Amino acid sequence: xxxxxxxxxxxxxxxxxxxxxxxxxxxxxxxxxxxxxxxxxxxxxxxxxxxxxxxxxxxxxxxxxxxxxxxxxxxxxxxxxxxxxxxxxxxxxxxxxxxxxxxxxxxxxxxxxxxxxxxxxxxxxxxxxxxxxxxxxxxxxxxxxxxxxxxxxxxxxxxxxxxxxxxxxxxxxxxxxxxxxxxxxxxxxxxxxxxxxxxxxxxxxxxxxxxxxxxxxxxxxxxxxxxxxxxxxxxxxxxxxxxxxxxxxxxxxxxxxxxxxxxxxxxxxxxxxxxxxxxxxxxxxxxxxxxxxxxxxxxxxxxxxxxxxxxxxxxxxxxxxxxxxxxxxxxxxxxxxxxxxxxxxxxxxxxxxxxxxxxxxxxxxxxxxxxxxxxxxxxxxxxxxxxxxxxxxxxxxxxxxxxxxxxxxxxxxxxxxxxxxxxxxxxxxxxxxxxxxxxxxxxxxxxxxxxxxxxxxxxxxxxxxxxxxxxxxxxxxxxxxxxxxxxxxxxxxxxxxxxxxxxxxxxxxxxxxxxxxxxxxx
Amino acid sequence: xxxxxxxxxxxxxxxxxxxxxxxxxxxxxxxxxxxxxxxxxxxxxxxxxxxxxxxxxxxxxxxxxxxxxxxxxxxxxxxxxxxxxxxxxxxxxxxxxxxxxxxxxxxxxxxxxxxxxxxxxxxxxxxxxxxxxxxxxxxxxxxxxxxxxxxxxxxxxxxxxxxxxxxxxxxxxxxxxxxxxxxxxxxxxxxxxxxxxxxxxxxxxxxxxxxxxxxxxxxxxxxxxxxxxxxxxxxxxxxxxxxxxxxxxxxxxxxxxxxxxxxxxxxxxxxxxxxxxxxxxxxxxxxxxxxxxxxxxxxxxxxxxxxxxxxxxxxxxxxxxxxxxxxxxx
Numbered sequence: 022x023x024x025x026x027x028x029x030x031x032x033x034x035x036x037x038x039x040x041x042x043x044x045x046x047x048x049x050x051x052x053x054x055x056x057x058x059x060x061x062x063x064x065x066x067x068x069x070x071x072x073x074x075x076x077x078x079x080x081x082x083x084x085x086x087x088x089x090x091x092x093x094x095x096x097x098x099x100x101x102x103x104x105x106x107x108x109x110x111x112x113x114x115x116x117x118x119x120x121x122x123x124x125x126x127x128x129x130x131x132x133x134x135x136x137x138x139x140x141x142x143x144x145x146x147x148x149x150x151x152x153x154x155x156x157x158x159x160x161x162x163x164x165x166x167x168x169x170x171x172x173x174x175x176x177x178x179x180x181x182x183x184x185x186x187x188x189x190x191x192x193x194x195x196x197x198x199x200x201x202x203x204x205x206x207x208x209x210x211x212x213x214x215x216x217x218x219x220x221x222x223x224x225x226x227x228x229x230x231x232x233x234x235x236x237x238x239x240x241x242x243x244x245x246x247x248x249x250x251x252x253x254x255x256x257x258x259x260x261x262x263x264x265x266x267x268x269x270x271x272x273x274x275x276x277x278x279x280x281x282x283x284x285x286x287x288x289x290x291x292x293x294x295x296x297x298x299x300x301x302x303x304x305x306x307x308x309x310x311x312x313x314x315x316x317x318x319x320x321x322x323x324x325x326x327x328x329x330x331x332x333x334x335x336x337x338x339x340x341x342x343x344x345x346x347x348x349x350x351x352x353x354x355x356x357x358x359x360x361x362x363x364x365x366x367x368x369x370x371x372x373x374x375x376x377x378x379x380x381x382x383x384x385x386x387x388x389x390x391x392x393x394x395x396x397x398x399x400x401x402x403x404x405x406x407x408x409x410x411x412x413x414x415x416x417x418x419x420x421x422x423x424x425x426x427x428x429x430x431x432x433x434x435x436x437x438x439x440x441x442x443x444x445x446x447x448x449x450x451x452x453x454x455x456x457x458x459x460x461x462x463x464x465x466x467x468x469x470x471x472x473x474x475x476x477x478x479x480x481x482x483x484x485x486x487x488x489x490x491x492x493x494x495x496x497x498x499x500x501x502x503x504x505x506x507x508x509x510x511x512x513x514x515x516x517x518x519x520x521x522x523x524x525x526x527x528x529x530x531x532x533x534x535x536x537x538x539x540x541x542x543x
Numbered sequence: 544x545x546x547x548x549x550x551x552x553x554x555x556x557x558x559x560x561x562x563x564x565x566x567x568x569x570x571x572x573x574x575x576x577x578x579x580x581x582x583x584x585x586x587x588x589x590x591x592x593x594x595x596x597x598x599x600x601x602x603x604x605x606x607x608x609x610x611x612x613x614x615x616x617x618x619x620x621x622x623x624x625x626x627x628x629x630x631x632x633x634x635x636x637x638x639x640x641x642x643x644x645x646x647x648x649x650x651x652x653x654x655x656x657x658x659x660x661x662x663x664x665x666x667x668x669x670x671x672x673x674x675x676x677x678x679x680x681x682x683x684x685x686x687x688x689x690x691x692x693x694x695x696x697x698x699x700x701x702x703x704x705x706x707x708x709x710x711x712x713x714x715x716x717x718x719x720x721x722x723x724x725x726x727x728x729x730x731x732x733x734x735x736x737x738x739x740x741x742x743x744x745x746x747x748x749x750x751x752x753x754x755x756x757x758x759x760x761x762x763x764x765x766x767x768x769x770x771x772x773x774x775x776x777x778x779x780x781x782x783x784x785x786x787x788x789x790x791x792x793x794x795x796x797x798x799x800x801x802x803x804x805x806x807x808x809x810x811x812x813x814x815x816x817x818x819x820x821x822x823x824x825x826x827x828x829x830x831x832x833x834x835x836x837x838x839x840x841x842x843x844x845x846x847x848x849x850x851x852x853x854x855x856x857x858x859x860x861x862x863x864x865x866x867x868x869x870x871x872x873x
Contacts, residue, residue: 348754372756386754389747391816400744401755409737416735456755 050075050238051096051127051207056105058091065091067262068105073207073238078229080249080270081242083259083282084475086445089242091262093209096240097129098122109207120149128205130196132212132473136184143167143180146199170202175224188335189216197225201232208232209240214248215473218333219536226252244475246275258282283477290480291508292487298511299324301357302464302495303345303376308354314340315349316519322464327486327496329510333539334501337519339381342466342499346371346378359463372401377457381469381499383446387453390442394432395423397441397452402459422459430455431481447478454485465489466497471505483509503532517541563808563824567831574835581838588716594830595722596784599777600797601804601826602729602819603770608805609733610766611746611814612665612672616657617774617801618793619684624653624778626687629696629788632703639700646703650782651775657683658771662764680798687790696788707783718780725773730819732769742766746814796847803854804829809861829853 051073058066066088073079081089094100096107098116106113109125116122119129136145146167152159167180176194184192193216200208214222229239229252243249249256253270258281265281279290304321314337322328330338343349345356347366356363358376368378380386388397399419403409408419420437427435430451432444441452450470457465467486471479486509490496500506506513513525515538523538525531574581600617607614628650635642657679664675710717733739741762744752753759782788808825810817832853836846 346754368754369756369758378754380754386748386750389744389751389815391811392743392747396740396743400740400752400757403737403740404756412736412738414735414737414740 048075049073050110052108053092053096054106054108056092056095056102056107058095058100059103065262066095066102068264069259069262070264071240071257073240075206075236075238076233077254078233078239078241078252078270080253080256081240081259082244082249082256082278083265084445084477085447085473087259087282087475088262089259090211092259093129093211093240093242096122096207097127097209099129123203123205126204126206127209128200128203128207129209130193130200130211130213132215134192134196136192136195136199138183138185140184141180142171142178142182142184142187142195145184145195146170146180146202148199150203171198174198174201174228190218190221190334193217194221197228201228205237207238207240209242211242212244212473213241214243214245216334218335222248244473246278249273249278279476282475290476291505292483294327294487294490294509294511296326296490296511298326299493302359303497304357305341305345306355306357308341308344308356309352310340310344311350311352312340313352314519315344318354318516318519318521320514320521320524322495322497324463324495325490325493326511327490327498327509329506329513330497330499330516331501331503331506331513331535331539332516332522336516336539338499338516339468340519341516342378342468342497345497346376346466348378372460373404375461375463376466377401377460377462377464378466379453379457379468379470381472383449383453388441388449391440393438394427394435394441394444394452395420395437398423398426398437398455398459401456405460426455426459430485431478445475447474447481450474450478450482454482458489462489462494464495464497466499468499469501470498471500471502479505503535507532507535515539563821563828566807567824567828570828570831570835574831574838578835578838581835586834586838590827590831590834591719592716593834594827595718596777596781597797597800597804597830598722598823598826599725599773599780600801601808601822602725603773603777604801605805605808605810605817605819605822606729606742606766606770606773607672607676608802608810608812609742609746609814609817610672610763611749613676613802613812614661614767614770615673615676615798616661616679616683618795618797619680619682619687620654620657620771620774621778621781621793621797622790623657623683623687623690624650624775625782625792626691626696626788626790627653628779628782629699630690632699632788633696639702643700643703643706646699647707647779650779651772654775654778655768655772658767658769658774659764661771662767665767666760666763684790684793691788691790693790695785695791697786699782699786699788704783704786707780708786709783718784721776721780725776726819726823729773733819738762738765743815746816748815796850799854800829800850801826803850803857806854806861807857812858 049072053069053071056066056069057064069088069092071079071092081092083089091100095102098119098121101117107116108114109127114125116125137148140148143164147163152163152166164180171178171180176198178191178194184195187195193213197213213225217225232239241253249270255267256270256273256278257267258265258278260282268277301321301323306319308318309316318341320328330341332338340349344351345366347368356366358371359374384390389400399408399422403414408415408422423437424435427437432448432451441449444452454470471482486496498506498510507530513530513535514521515523515525515535517539522541525534580586604614604617628646631649632642632646635645661675661679664670665672706717708718712720733742741752741757744755744757745759745762749759778792781792785792804826805817805822806812806825807828808817808821810822829850832850833846836849841849
């Protein structure tokens with residue numbers, strides 16, 4: 022069954038992780054030895070080595086699809102390797118489930134949550150490890166322990182709250198609390214700060230410091246370079262399922278990391294943009310949504326410019342974009358698009374008029390996961406004469422279009438008939454973008470267009486946006502990535518508690534000014 | 544990098560085909576060895592003819608499963624359509640041609656109306672498909688029994704039975720031809736039209752479909768009505784076969800068999816996945832199983848048990864396959 026590919030020819034070269042810098046002298050806690058994993062002939066992980074010392078934060082760095090997730094899934098017992106071992110304290114581990122790993126003291130916090138949404142925070146924290154006596158739950162004891170644990174962690178969470186009612190950031194905290202409660206010796210954190218605010222991130226970092234002091238070894242996946250320098254001890258770079266190199270996290274530069282990760286060198290990360298703004302394409306006046314998360318918002322976006330919406334997670338910036346596309350019930354205010362007032366915005370009509378929206382949640386709202394890349398790319402453009410004639414599809418044209426669009430947006434490897442779910446996050450994001458620009462467009466609204474995608478894919482998304490804007494399209498860029506929104510936008514509106522707190526133009530478009538207005542003046 | 548090995552290439556070609564053709568062939572050989580009469584020309588003919596009705600029910604079920612729903616009302620919609628078809632046909636005793644035409648239209652239309660009701664409930668009132676069709680199961684059956692008074696409505700024009708059941712065209716029985724026409728129509732709908740693509744999209748991710756500008760409610764309704772019309776047509780063919788309208792025509796096992804045929808044909812219960820060809824083979828397989836068991840004189844109560852077991856087994860094997868190939872585990 023195991024197919025011979027050219028990957029295995031390279032196996033074994035440069036894969037020695039032992040000669041590395043950092044917390045020298047500390048004893049080796051966990052080792053991944055020559056781990057490989059193949060999926061029906063495709064090598065997701067190829068002879069990978071990694072060593073983790075007690076009390077260090079070891080960062081895994083690499084593009085989406087580089088094999089990081091496969092590696093940590095094996096270490097935490099969720100996947101069985103095709104070859105190789107996981108070694109803890111010098112003993113080879115035999116694990117067939119996450120529970121086996123947990124019993125050995127290995128705990129993991131994944132990006133995809135493993136919480137039961139209808140249960141409470143406390144019930145989730147004890148899930149699988151309930152305190153019970155002859156089958157009867159000891160609820161008050163658990164409540165007490167949960168309250169205490171959360172307080173110790175510094176997380177402001179109500180143990181009785183139903184998880185389904187929590188924000189993404191809060192769910193993330195519950196996941197972390199759940200993992201830490203098992204008192205692990207090895208803790209795996211997969212992009213834990215992706216949905217956290219600044220303050221929450223600081224709480225998490227403080228926790229990481231405490232765990233370090235206790236001698237817990239942590240494997241930490243992150244795409245944020247500042248973060249890596251702040252809390253990491255060593256960084257191991259992966260590419261194409263293979264070990265590339267291990268660097269000292271404090272001294273590694275951004276260029277060094279990015280080049281090592283992508284295997285190619287980068288010039289300036291963000292493209293140089295020369296905006297030539299034209300007439301307003303979108304103008305919003307006194308907009309409020311029925312749920313009250315947006316109130317009295319007025320802004321405009323002109324042709325040929327990117328306008329940013331920045332603000333903390335949950336500040337309502339995303340809802341502004343969604344409201345324009347008809348995804349939020351409106352309470353009051355006016356939306357004008359291309360000189361026409363939108364009374365009852367609906368995706369279908371808006372797409373035909375030349376507005377499109379790329380949602381932030383690829384899985385829930387973005388893609389038809391089980392369907393092919395071709396079908397995903399053409400989906401919102403099928404109404405056009407080019408793709409259908411009296412309800413019948415023009416499939417040859419569709420195939421041609423999918424191939425061309427796939428090339429243009431840089432989906433690699435391009436397999437238009439393969440299920441889109443097989444692609445990495447970066448490719449999925451590109452497919453969503455490709456779908457949005459498939460029909461003639463005047464305004465594109467992007468909600469967190471680079472969340473969870475690697476630096477290489479980000480650069481390609483930026484290049485595509487700059488190309489679109491040069492052609493005179495208007496872009497509303499909603500992003501929690503502050504450097505991104507500041508660098509890519511002509512103007513940035515800061516959203517705070519559902520209203521526009523500030524508009525940053527020219528020399529006021531800096532991180533300092535933006536952050537101040539994120540939190541208000543007080 | 545993109546060079547593929549032979550097994551991979553084979554796998555890629557076989558994947559959409561699935562295991563079902565292999566299973567069908569294996570069972571034909573299996574029954575053929577145990578009971579040589581099974582392979583006689585008469586029996587194969589009979590088998591194809593029998594399977595036409597289930598193929599129609601499965602295709603209707605397939606359209607609904609594709610949207611991520613389930614249609615529990617297939618059986619009782621057939622009962623109702625049969626009773627309405629027969630009642631209308633008997634209302635015009637003096638003009639046979641007109642009576643048959645009107646009866647057939649009434650039967651198909653009744654199926655369409657049940658589909659319309661289901662579709663409105665599901666698409667516009669957000670009733671879950673399970674509950675909606677469970678309700679219409681009871682409603683349609685109740686109406687069928689009410690209209691017929693619980694008796695079979697016999698004495699239909701003889702031309703009706705001929706044209707819709709007993710005639711043949713060049714030696715091929717008409718039910719097979721009607722089923723083939725519907726198979727082609729559903730295939731064209733799903734593969735070559737915008738509506739078909741949208742049905743797949745809705746089942747795969749309704750929210751993504753909406754954000755891509757698809758009027759999801761309209762197409763959901765469309766799927767239910769189309770399924771209803773197919774059910775109505777199946778009812779007409781079945782009424783012609785028994786030459787009477789009967790409230791017991793659908794029966795509860797038809798729902799089970801229609802779902803089983805789809806599942807065995809690889810249709811995902813979560814929606815958005817499945818092929819017409821495999822559904823047809825799935826339906827054929829179920830009929831083949833019944834037919835083979837009849838020839839082998841398997842107790843009929845035991846047959847009911849076996850069909851249920853096959854359904855559960857098919858789902859379990861499918862889950863196992865997904866686990867083994869490492870798919871769908873993110």
